[in-house]
Amino acid sequence: MNQEAEIFDKVVRERRSIRRYDETIDYDKDVVKRSLERAILSPNSSNMQLWEFYRITSDEAKKKIAYYCLDQRTATTASELLVIVARPDKVKESIKLNLSLVNDPNSFEKEDFREKRRTYYSKVMPLFYSRDFLFILSLIKKLVVFVVGLKRPIVREVTVINKKVTIHKSVALAAQTFMLSVKAEGYDTCPMEGVDSKRIKKYLKLPRRAEINMVISVGQRAEGGIWYPQKRYEYDEVVKEI
Numbered sequence: 001m002n003q004e005a006e007i008f009d010k011v012v013r014e015r016r017s018i019r020r021y022d023e024t025i026d027y028d029k030d031v032v033k034r035s036l037e038r039a040i041l042s043p044n045s046s047n048m049q050l051w052e053f054y055r056i057t058s059d060e061a062k063k064k065i066a067y068y069c070l071d072q073r074t075a076t077t078a079s080e081l082l083v084i085v086a087r088p089d090k091v092k093e094s095i096k097l098n099l100s101l102v103n104d105p106n107s108f109e110k111e112d113f114r115e116k117r118r119t120y121y122s123k124v125m126p127l128f129y130s131r132d133f134l135f136i137l138s139l140i141k142k143l144v145v146f147v148v149g150l151k152r153p154i155v156r157e158v159t160v161i162n163k164k165v166t167i168h169k170s171v172a173l174a175a176q177t178f179m180l181s182v183k184a185e186g187y188d189t190c191p192m193e194g195v196d197s198k199r200i201k202k203y204l205k206l207p208r209r210a211e212i213n214m215v216i217s218v219g220q221r222a223e224g225g226i227w228y229p230q231k232r233y234e235y236d237e238v239v240k241e242i
């Protein structure tokens with residue numbers, strides 16, 4: 001194992017979900033900033049970046065959000081809370097951003113790639129992310145995919161439900177980058193989905209279509225902050241070599 005891998009291994013192994021933080025510490029807020037800068041470099045589906053990160057730092061806001069995290073100890077004792085939000089309503093902006101990159105004359109991208117990506121962002125992405133109130137478009141897409149798929153491999157995940165999964169997959173990858181980065185910086189985290197997403201959305205004045213992906217508490221672990229030993233399936237139970 002090289003030195004970088006050894007450091008990474010240590011970070012991964014030392015990360016635990018911390019349920020109680022030391023409330024007396026003077027924590028370094030820049031750790032969260034740097035970790036978010038790394039999180040937004042995470043791989044994400046079609047580079048759409050349909051995410052937003054709300055830093056909850058004031059005592060008043062922390063108290064409120066902790067309450068909406070059902071007053072879980074990890075939230076009430078955290079130095080900071082981070083609300084990670086999926087933004088399916090920001091598809092148009094993301095397409096525009098990607099098209100501007102495709103059309104940038106100074107980029108090193110080859111012309112034939114550019115053409116393919118131009119079509120991808122101007123035709124495929126709007127179709128994939130199109131809204132579908134009555135599931136009708138999803139059914140049509142599913143049928144087309146089924147027929148085309150009889151002859152050749154094709155992406156099957158085309159419904160409005162699949163779209164949600166696609167977005168949340170990417171957002172969760174950013175969450176993981178964030179948590180590992182915070183650990184590497186010497187602090188701790190705990191992801192939470194046991195939260196009242198409706199109340200959090202209202203408090204943050206988020207639009208109806210925004211979705212809370214998770215809330216992450218950040219702080220320095222307190223004595224007794226880990227509630228149980230870490231246990232995972234054995235390697236051979238979950239890893240299959242074909």
Ligand SMILES: Cc1cc2nc3c(=O)[nH]c(=O)nc-3n(C[C@H](O)[C@H](O)[C@H](O)COP(=O)(O)O)c2cc1C
Binds near residue numbers: 015018072230
């Ligand atoms: C999506 C997600 C949601 C979670 N929600 C909560 C939660 O609401 N409260 C909590 O205490 N832990 C929560 N956890 C933490 C898990 O319980 C924890 O990761 C798991 O038990 C493994 O422990 P470890 O992270 O210490 O390895 C969540 C983890 C994930 C990935």
